[in-house]
Amino acid sequence: MLDRVGLRFEDIISCVQGNACVEGGLRLPDGLTEDEMVQEWDLLMSHNSASKKASLMGGGAYMHFVPAVVPHLAGQPGFVTAYTPYQPELSQGTLQSLFEYQSFIVELTDMELSNCSMYDGASSTAEAMLMAHRIKHAPRILAADNVNPAYLATVRTYIEPHGIAIETVATDESGQVSQADLERLLSAAPCSAVLVQSPNYFGIIEDLSALGNLVHAHDALFVECFTEAMALGLLKYGLGTGADVVVGDAQSLGLPMSFGGPHLGVFATLRKFNREFPGRIVGESVDTEGRQAYVMTLRAREQDIRREKATSNICSNHALNAITAAVYLASVGQAGFRSLACENAAKLQKLVRGLEGTGRFSRVFKSGAVFNEMALASSLTPDELRARLAAVPVIPPLLLPSGMVPVIAGMPYSYLVCATELLKDALLEQVIAALS
Amino acid sequence: MTLYDKSVAGRCAFSFSFEEDDARGESFVPDYARASVKSLPEVSELDLVRHFTNLARVNYGVDTGFYPLGSCTMKYNPKINERLAADPRLTMRHPLDDVSENQGVLQMEYELKESLEEITGMDDFTLQPACGAHGELTGMLIIHAYMRDHDPRRTRVLIPDSAHGTNPASASMAGFQVVTVPSDERGGVDMEALDRLMDDTVAAIMLTNPNTVGLFDENITRIAELVHARGGLLYYDGANLNALMGLIRPGDLGFDVVHLNLHKTFSTPHGGGGPGAAPVGVKQFLAEYLPVPIVVRRDGQYALDSDRPRSIGRMSAFYGNTTVLARAFVYIRMMGRDGLAAASRAAVINANYVKKLLAPYYPPAYDRPVMHETVLSAKGYDKYGVSLLDIAKRLMDYGYHPPTIYFPHFPPHAEEVMMIEPTESESRETLDAFCDALIQISKEAQEQPDLLLSAPHNTVVTRVNETYAARHLVTSQRDKKETG
Numbered sequence: 001m002l003d004r005v006g007l008r009f010e011d012i013i014s015c016v017q018g019n020a021c022v023e024g025g026l027r028l029p030d031g032l033t034e035d036e037m038v039q040e041w042d043l044l045m046s047h048n049s050a051s052k053k054a055s056l057m058g059g060g061a062y063m064h065f066v067p068a069v070v071p072h073l074a075g076q077p078g079f080v081t082a083y084t085p086y087q088p089e090l091s092q093g094t095l096q097s098l099f100e101y102q103s104f105i106v107e108l109t110d111m112e113l114s115n116c117s118m119y120d121g122a123s124s125t126a127e128a129m130l131m132a133h134r135i136k137h138a139p140r141i142l143a144a145d146n147v148n149p150a151y152l153a154t155v156r157t158y159i160e161p162h163g164i165a166i167e168t169v170a171t172d173e174s175g176q177v178s179q180a181d182l183e184r185l186l187s188a189a190p191c192s193a194v195l196v197q198s199p200n201y202f203g204i205i206e207d208l209s210a211l212g213n214l215v216h217a218h219d220a221l222f223v224e225c226f227t228e229a230m231a232l233g234l235l236k237y238g239l240g241t242g243a244d245v246v247v248g249d250a251q252s253l254g255l256p257m258s259f260g261g262p263h264l265g266v267f268a269t270l271r272k273f274n275r276e277f278p279g280r281i282v283g284e285s286v287d288t289e290g291r292q293a294y295v296m297t298l299r300a301r302e303q304d305i306r307r308e309k310a311t312s313n314i315c316s317n318h319a320l321n322a323i324t325a326a327v328y329l330a331s332v333g334q335a336g337f338r339s340l341a342c343e344n345a346a347k348l349q350k351l352v353r354g355l356e357g358t359g360r361f362s363r364v365f366k367s368g369a370v371f372n373e374m375a376l377a378s379s380l381t382p383d384e385l386r387a388r389l390a391a392v393p394v395i396p397p398l399l400l401p402s403g404m405v406p407v408i409a410g411m412p413y414s415y416l417v418c419a420t421e422l423l424k425d426a427l428l429e430q431v432i433a434a435l436s
Numbered sequence: 437m438t439l440y441d442k443s444v445a446g447r448c449a450f451s452f453s454f455e456e457d458d459a460r461g462e463s464f465v466p467d468y469a470r471a472s473v474k475s476l477p478e479v480s481e482l483d484l485v486r487h488f489t490n491l492a493r494v495n496y497g498v499d500t501g502f503y504p505l506g507s508c509t510m511k512y513n514p515k516i517n518e519r520l521a522a523d524p525r526l527t528m529r530h531p532l533d534d535v536s537e538n539q540g541v542l543q544m545e546y547e548l549k550e551s552l553e554e555i556t557g558m559d560d561f562t563l564q565p566a567c568g569a570h571g572e573l574t575g576m577l578i579i580h581a582y583m584r585d586h587d588p589r590r591t592r593v594l595i596p597d598s599a600h601g602t603n604p605a606s607a608s609m610a611g612f613q614v615v616t617v618p619s620d621e622r623g624g625v626d627m628e629a630l631d632r633l634m635d636d637t638v639a640a641i642m643l644t645n646p647n648t649v650g651l652f653d654e655n656i657t658r659i660a661e662l663v664h665a666r667g668g669l670l671y672y673d674g675a676n677l678n679a680l681m682g683l684i685r686p687g688d689l690g691f692d693v694v695h696l697n698l699h700k701t702f703s704t705p706h707g708g709g710g711p712g713a714a715p716v717g718v719k720q721f722l723a724e725y726l727p728v729p730i731v732v733r734r735d736g737q738y739a740l741d742s743d744r745p746r747s748i749g750r751m752s753a754f755y756g757n758t759t760v761l762a763r764a765f766v767y768i769r770m771m772g773r774d775g776l777a778a779a780s781r782a783a784v785i786n787a788n789y790v791k792k793l794l795a796p797y798y799p800p801a802y803d804r805p806v807m808h809e810t811v812l813s814a815k816g817y818d819k820y821g822v823s824l825l826d827i828a829k830r831l832m833d834y835g836y837h838p839p840t841i842y843f844p845h846f847p848p849h850a851e852e853v854m855m856i857e858p859t860e861s862e863s864r865e866t867l868d869a870f871c872d873a874l875i876q877i878s879k880e881a882q883e884q885p886d887l888l889l890s891a892p893h894n895t896v897v898t899r900v901n902e903t904y905a906a907r908h909l910v911t912s913q914r915d916k917k918e919t920g
Contacts, residue, residue: 001785001864005792009781012788012805013683015652020688026681027554031772034516040769045525047540057530060753065452069485071522077499078492080518083508084709086840088900089832089892093495094708097488100439103913107475113911116709119566122753130609150753157727157749161580161611205468234461236470249753256524259541260531260754262566262711274909280709284916285905287897288890297905303569303605304843308614313605316567316699320707323488330439330484334476336450342461343454349464350456369465386534395530395537425455 054427055395056351058373058418059201060121060148060249061257062228063395064340065422067331070254074324084280084316088295089287095294098282098319101326108329109226109246110238111268115279117322118265118314121249122151125195125225126158127267127278127312128245132193132221134311135276139164140191142182146171146200147225155195164192173406175204175365175375177211186218197225198235202405203374203416204365205235212242221245229253229266229325230420231371233341238268245269254328255321264321274298278312340421344372347419347428352376354432355417361435364405364414373418375400377408380435385415392430394423439487440913443477449484475913494896495708496837502866504790506809506840506855507600507648509678509700511779516770517703517763526762531754535739541758542738545731548765549715555768555776556674556694557687558717562726563756568675569602570751571695571714572642576610577748578693578718578725579669583639585746587667590639594668596625598649598844603642603673612639623802624653627662634666640693644673645686648844648855650787650806652679660690669693674714677701678859679784679808682777692719702764713760727751782860783808786867790858793871797878801853809857811844817852822881822888824852829899830880832892834873 002009032040055063078093085091085098098116105114118124129141141159143152145168156166167185172178177196186194194215198206208224215222224237226248237246251263269277275298283297303310332340348370355361355376364375378385382399389396397415405414419428462469479487496503503510520526529538549561565571576593583590593612595603597619604614615633620626624647634641641663646652653659660670672691678701680686686694698704699712706712718726728747729740740755771779784807791800791810798812814824828838840855858867880887892898910916 001789005789007788007792007805009785012784012807013652015654015805015807016684018654019657019684021684022682022688025777026773028551028768028773028776031775032770034770037516037766037770038520041520041523041766044544045523045540047543048525048529049537051524051528055530057532059532061531063528063530067450069449069481073485073488073492075518075522076489076492078495078497079708080705081497081499081513082495082708083503083505083510083706083837086505087496087828087832087838089829089895089897090496090837091708092896093491093493096438097491098708099911100913102911103438103440104476106912106914108473110470112914119570119711120752120754123566123570123751148753150750153750154752157577157751158609160749161577161609163611205465207467233473234465234470235468240470256527257530258527259529259538259758260756261752262713262757262760263753271909281911283905284910285901285908287901288899289897291897293897293900295900295902295905297902297909297911299902299906302601304601306605307601308604308608310601310605310608313569313573313602313609315569315602316706316710316712318566318707318711319709321711323708327484327488329476330449330479330487331481332450332452333448333478334473335478336448336452337476338473339454339458340452342458343456345461345464346456369468371465395533398532421452421454 052395053393054420054422056397056417057395059398059416060150061260062252062420063257063422064252064420066254069331070324070328073327074320079320079323085296088293092294094319095282097323097326099284099294101322102282104326104329105266105268108232109268110240111246112271113274114268115277115281117317117319118267118279119318120261120263120265121247122154124247124265124267125151126155128223128247129155129159129193131276131278132223133162133164136192136221138190138192140189141166141193142169142185142191143195144169144177144197144200146202147195147197148201175202175368176206179210179214182211182214186214191220193221193223195223195225197227199227199231199371199373202365203370204368205371208241216242223247228372230341230344233337234345235371250325253325255324262318262321264318264325275301276311279314279317343421347421347423348372348374351419351423351428354428355435358432358436362408362411364408372420373416375405376415376417377411378413378415379411381413388434392434394431439477439479442479442483442487445478447478447480449479449481501835502862502870503837504839504856504858505837506857507675509857509859511703511859512861513703513705514767517766520766521759521762527759539738542731544765545761546733546738548761549731551768552696552715552717555681556717557685558694559720560723560726561715561717562730563715563761564727564751565714565716566752566757567710567712568695568697568714569606571716572602572606572673573609574716574727574751575671575693575695576607576612578722579640580610581725581748582722589637592637592639594633594638594641596643598647599642599644600648600675607642623649623651624655625659627655630659630662634663634668636667638668640669640671642671642673644676646676646679646807649801649811650809651802652807656689664690675700676808679780681780683780692722698760698764703767704760704763711757711760713757729755779860786858786860786862790856790867790871794874797875809855811853811855813853815852817881820881820885822885824854826888826891827877830877830888830891831873833894836870836873
C-alpha cells in the first residue's frame, strides 16, 4: 500500500526518533486463537463461585429478572457499534431510542427534563451537587448521613477541589432523616443543595414532601436520589415531592449487576435548569421535508463547544444502557412495572417476617416504611450466615459496618437484607429453613 | 413513530409469574405510594421487537460500514468479545459479595491492569473510570491532590489549543484554571510559548500525542524535561494511543498520569455514546492517590484494597465498567504482543494511504507524514458555494459515515477541516472506494453543487434542523403532549 503512495513506514515513524522507543517488543504473551481464548476464559470464570438464583444483597446493585427481548434488542449491532449520534441523519435509531428513554424517565421520576444518561447513580448524584453549586453559589451542601456511603464518597471526591463543604444530616431513631437536624443545619448558613436518598441506605422510605418543604424555605435545591429504580413504580418522587433534581441508578431496569458496572445514571430536573444540567439530551425536530426527526440539542452547555466553561466534562455517557432501560420498560409495560414494584415490596415483607420468626433476626428500625431492602440485626456472624446459606442458591445479605446503625441487644451484627421478584416463595422458604 | 404512537391499551410483552398482588405491595407504603403508573407504552412483544429492530437498522455502525470518525478510533468490535462479556458467570456477580466468590473476575481485572501497565509503561492503574472524560477527571483530581500536598501554589493547567474539549472541561472540573498553549507552525506545542507559560503556578500540562491533527510531537522529550524541571507534571490523554502500541510508551516519554479509552484503542464497542471504560495509569509516586478500591494480589488471592489514606476517594459506586474491561482483556489476550504492534502499524499505514490519495483534492493541514489519522481541508470548495458540511452529508449518500468535521479548531489556516481516522481494521479495497467517493464528490461540488447542498438523499431523514430543536424544546413525550 505504501508503495502506491511512495512512502516507507520507517520514514513515517521517524518522527518518534530521539525519544525513548520500545526495544524488542512489549513483554506480553503471544496472541490466542478464538478457541484458545474460550478455554482460557472458561478457566478464569471457573474461579468464581456458581451463579445464584436470587440475591439477598443489594446496597446499590440489584438482581432482577431480565426478559429475553431486552439484551436481544439492545444488543443489535446498529446500536452497539455506532458512535455518539453527531450525524443525526445516520443516527435516528440511537436518537429516537434515547428520546423514548428520556420520556420514560420524565414520567417515572415525575420531572420535566431527563438527560440521556450519566455513568452511574453515584456520579450522577455528584454532578447534581455541582449543578446546584453553579446555580446557588453557596459553597456548602448538606447530605443525609444515611445516603449510600459509596455515593457520599463520590460526592466528596467531586466537590473537594471546588472548596464546597459538605455537612451530614443525622438520622433519627425512626431511621429517617432528622427534620430537626436538617432545620438546624439549614438555618446555620446558606447552602446550595440538600441531598436525600429514599429509600435510604437502611431501606427506610423518607418523607420527601416534608423534607422538600424545609429545603425550599431556605432557598437550596432539593436533590432526591432513588436507591433502586424498581421503586419508581411504587413510590413518589419529583414534582409531587418538591424535587429540583432526581438522580439515581437504573441498573435494575434490564441491566445485569456485572460486578458493579456498567450501570446507568439517571439525571432528571426542571425545565428552568435547561442551561445548567450536565450531559447530553435528545430533542425532537424536523428534517428539510418536514418529517419528524431527532437530534442532540441544548449543545451549547457541552465541553466540545464550551471547553473549560462547560456545565460538565461528560462526553460519552451510558447511552446503550439507556436504550436497554427503554427496551426493558417498554417490555414490562406500565402494569408490569407497577406489579414488579409491588412484588418487590411484598417479597421483602415476607422474607423479613420469616427471618424474624427464626428468632435470630430483628428489625433495626421498627416503624419505618420500606421497599425491597432493610437493615436487620442478627445474632448470626457473617461466617455463620454464609455457611448456613451455602446450600441455598442465593447471594447472602450485606454486612453493615459496626456502628453504622443502632445495636439491638443480643444481636451484634447488622445486615442489609434485600428481596426482589426473583426470590420465589420456594426459594424464600429454603432461605428461612437454612437460617432456622 | 414512537412507541407511544404504537401503544394500545391492555397490550403487554411481559410474561412473569407474580406471587403477590399489587394491593398487598401497596399496603406496605400507604403514605408514600405514587398513583399507578400510567405513562409507559403498552405494546406486544412482536411490536416491541419490530420497533427496536427497525430503529437499529436505520442506525449506522461499524458493522454497517466504514466509520472514519477522527479521534474516535471506530475499529472493528470482535464478536468473541461480546460473547464472553455476556457470560452470566461474569454478569451475575454482585460487586459487594465476598471477594472469595469473585476470584475469577478479580483475576481478569488484575491481569488487564498488568497488561495496560506494560503497554503504557506506567506503574499502577485504576480501572474505575467509566469513559475518557471520567478518566481525565480522575487523573486531574490525582494531580490536584498531589499538588495540594506538595505545592499548593500550582493551580493552573496548560492545555494545547489542539486538545479535545474534554481536556479543559476536566481540568476545570478538577479545580484548575486552564491556560491555552498555542501550537507552532509544524502543528506541535509551541516551545517558546511553553517556556514562557511554564512557571511555578502550573501543576501540569495535558497532552494528546499523537495530537488531534495526527502528528507525533517530536519535542515530547524536551517538553517533558522542561515541565518536570519546573515542578510540573505531565498528563497523557490516551485517545490516540492506537498509533503507538509496541512502538513507544507514554510512561517512557515521561508522562506521570495516563488515561486510556478502551472503547477506542482496545476495540470495545461505543454503543452510540457509551458505556466505555477509561483506566488511569500513574507512576509509583502517585499510586497512593488512585481512587479506591484497587484490585491487588496477596498470597495468590485477589482482593480489593481500600486502605489508601491519600486516595482521592471514589469516582463511582463500584469498581468500573467490568463487562467493558472484559472485552478489552479478551482483545489484548487474542492480539498478543505482536498483534497489538501490528494493529498500530496498520492504523498508521492506512491513515497515510488515505492522506496521499486525497491530498490533491483536499489538502492536508500539514505536509508531512501523519500517524493514525489525518486532517484534510475542504476550504477550496467555498468558491462553488459548497461547505465541508455539504461534503460530509453527501458522503452519506455513498454509504459512508463522514469523518469528524470542523475539528480541531486550529490552526487558522486550515478552516473547514475534516479528521479522517481509518483504523487498522479496514482493507485497502475499502479505503480505495472511500477515497473514490470523496474524489467523486469533489467533482460534483464543481459540476452539480446542488447535489451536495441538498444531501443526504438516501438516508431515513434528510438534514435535521438543529435550531428548530433548540427553539421548540421537546425532549420527552410529556413535552410533546403539553405543546400539543
